[in-house]
Amino acid sequence: MVGLDPHLDLLPEEFTAARDATLPREERAQALADFCWELIDVCAGRVAVVKPQSAFFEVLGADGVAAWETVVTQAHEAGLLVLGDLKRGDIKSTAAAYASAYLDGAESNDANALCDAITVNPYLGDDSVEPFLEVCRRTGKGMYVLVRTSNPGGGTIQMHGTPPLCHAVADAVARWGEDLVGECGFSSVGAVVGATYSGELRDFRARMPQTPFLVPGMGAQGASAADTVDAFEPGGIRGAIINSSRGVAFAYRSPEHAGKAWKDAARDALDAMISEVTAALGART
Amino acid sequence: MVGLDPHLDLLPEEFTAARDATLPREERAQALADFCWELIDVCAGRVAVVKPQSAFFEVLGADGVAAWETVVTQAHEAGLLVLGDLKRGDIKSTAAAYASAYLDGAESNDANALCDAITVNPYLGDDSVEPFLEVCRRTGKGMYVLVRTSNPGGGTIQMHGTPPLCHAVADAVARWGEDLVGECGFSSVGAVVGATYSGELRDFRARMPQTPFLVPGMGAQGASAADTVDAFEPGGIRGAIINSSRGVAFAYRSPEHAGKAWKDAARDALDAMISEVTAALGART
Numbered sequence: 001m002v003g004l005d006p007h008l009d010l011l012p013e014e015f016t017a018a019r020d021a022t023l024p025r026e027e028r029a030q031a032l033a034d035f036c037w038e039l040i041d042v043c044a045g046r047v048a049v050v051k052p053q054s055a056f057f058e059v060l061g062a063d064g065v066a067a068w069e070t071v072v073t074q075a076h077e078a079g080l081l082v083l084g085d086l087k088r089g090d091i092k093s094t095a096a097a098y099a100s101a102y103l104d105g106a107e108s109n110d111a112n113a114l115c116d117a118i119t120v121n122p123y124l125g126d127d128s129v130e131p132f133l134e135v136c137r138r139t140g141k142g143m144y145v146l147v148r149t150s151n152p153g154g155g156t157i158q159m160h161g162t163p164p165l166c167h168a169v170a171d172a173v174a175r176w177g178e179d180l181v182g183e184c185g186f187s188s189v190g191a192v193v194g195a196t197y198s199g200e201l202r203d204f205r206a207r208m209p210q211t212p213f214l215v216p217g218m219g220a221q222g223a224s225a226a227d228t229v230d231a232f233e234p235g236g237i238r239g240a241i242i243n244s245s246r247g248v249a250f251a252y253r254s255p256e257h258a259g260k261a262w263k264d265a266a267r268d269a270l271d272a273m274i275s276e277v278t279a280a281l282g283a284r285t
Numbered sequence: 286m287v288g289l290d291p292h293l294d295l296l297p298e299e300f301t302a303a304r305d306a307t308l309p310r311e312e313r314a315q316a317l318a319d320f321c322w323e324l325i326d327v328c329a330g331r332v333a334v335v336k337p338q339s340a341f342f343e344v345l346g347a348d349g350v351a352a353w354e355t356v357v358t359q360a361h362e363a364g365l366l367v368l369g370d371l372k373r374g375d376i377k378s379t380a381a382a383y384a385s386a387y388l389d390g391a392e393s394n395d396a397n398a399l400c401d402a403i404t405v406n407p408y409l410g411d412d413s414v415e416p417f418l419e420v421c422r423r424t425g426k427g428m429y430v431l432v433r434t435s436n437p438g439g440g441t442i443q444m445h446g447t448p449p450l451c452h453a454v455a456d457a458v459a460r461w462g463e464d465l466v467g468e469c470g471f472s473s474v475g476a477v478v479g480a481t482y483s484g485e486l487r488d489f490r491a492r493m494p495q496t497p498f499l500v501p502g503m504g505a506q507g508a509s510a511a512d513t514v515d516a517f518e519p520g521g522i523r524g525a526i527i528n529s530s531r532g533v534a535f536a537y538r539s540p541e542h543a544g545k546a547w548k549d550a551a552r553d554a555l556d557a558m559i560s561e562v563t564a565a566l567g568a569r570t
């Protein structure tokens with residue numbers, strides 16, 4: 001999976017209109033969408049899923065959100081699944097509105113502009129997760145609950161207590177997803193488990209045997225392909241999607257890709273990542 | 286404080302265009318904004334702050350977010366402060382984009398459409414909160430961190446461990462806000478602490494003596510005015526904002542206000558709430 005994180009400050013030369021505050025916001029949002037479209041072109045046929053990050057669209061307000069809708073639609077048209085990185089979480093009636101906005105939207109949004117799955121923040125507890133589960137049950141869509149995130153401070157909250165909170169959340173995720181296990185043996189309810197704590201991945205996999213994992217942290221955040229393999233089913237190649245965001249989109253900024261056009265750098269970085277993960281999976285004993 | 290939660294299914298008769306899926310989305314979003322404008326008219330001069338809930342705008346996509354910007358601007362023009370109920374939280378670079386989108390936006394948004402404070406979800410830990418703190422330091426704006434929420438399942442995560450997680454989060458909030466205490470003696474870093482656990486409010490107040498509290502749960506969620514008094518400074522009337530959302534906006538649906546126009550019902554419910562909180566504060570020994 002590739003993250004579509006159109007970070008204003010990191011965009012290649014051709015798209016700097018996006019960060020030019022003297023331009024109309026609509027024009028800036030168009031540059032954001034243009035960049036994502038090129039990145040989708042890099043991804044199509046190479047990966048199964050893209051993960052647009054809502055914050056980088058919201059930063060341009062309503063025009064940015066219109067660009068988000070364009071990007072989600074274009075990714076679908078390119079044959080990609082879309083995992084919306086939204087990390088929403090709220091009390092029940094509000095969570096239902098978020099689920100409707102991004103997954104269901106029967107009454108409000110063009111189906112192509114909706115996501116196939118979204119990320120969900122569990123801090124408000126089980127009744128806040130229920131509206132998302134309800135939509136997953138009814139529509140076949142999916143959700144990935146934050147369990148153990150890849151950032152350096154992730155432990156502040158997630159490692160609280162003995163046993164740590166993230167273990168309790170992992171057990172809850174397995175439970176929430178129990179009645180949503182498909183023929184493939186995996187649930188529609190997934191977990192976000194960072195690869196930056198590779199020692200923990202095997203334990204999380206054992207706690208959530210039927211839970212698909214979304215694994216951030218490879219590339220810019222420092223994890224290697226070998227760090228990700230324990231996220232997959234034991235001995236198999238299913239059960240995990242490995243994400244790289246900045247490591248692909250902004251590969252052109254790395255010395256390793258110096259002199260390349262940004263899109264060539266992105267393509268090369270993505271091909272390298274795919275090879276590395278494939279090799280690491282093959283090297284498992 | 287009054288929550289602006291334009292829940293599609295609960296809107297009064299005049300605004301049902303908002304939930305009519307046969308209408309263009311822009312027209313539906315306009316009905317949403319119209320309802321909020323009338324509610325702002327009820328609030329102006331009665332309360333200090335309104336709290337729009339993002340989910341109920343996002344449900345109408347980019348058009349809903351445009352309505353959000355209109356509503357925030359109109360609330361400011363009516364002399365109200367705006368606390369954006371967004372509950373965002375993400376890794377550092379992403380959190381910085383959210384902080385820019387809703388509080389700072391130096392380069393992207395009309396200043397009147399930005400919030401004075403927003404709610405923040407702490408699940409991703411201290412480095413995820415830092416970009417919001419940075420904007421508060423630089424701009425004088427504020428943030429309210431979710432500590433103990435008012436929903437029935439809030440304890441699933443927040444009461445994990447011994448001592449419970451929400452105590453650790455409370456201590457972190459006090460620490461995060463230490464260098465942001467103003468002349469009034471309160472910090473720009475607040476805490477969301479539900480009134481539905483009134484027994485806990487006194488303890489939270491002691492743990493976070495310089496932290497302003499945002500207290501949801503009164504009205505529709507079952508807490509009384511008396512349940513909220515321990516959120517204020519001991520013996521004083523500062524340090525807490527008490528919120529009612531559905532209890533004001535949708536008072537017309539309650540038997541108590543049967544036969545009234547929705548706006549009269551909202552005004553009466555708000556006046557009653559203000560009287561009750563004032564009386565409860567006065568009755569403290």
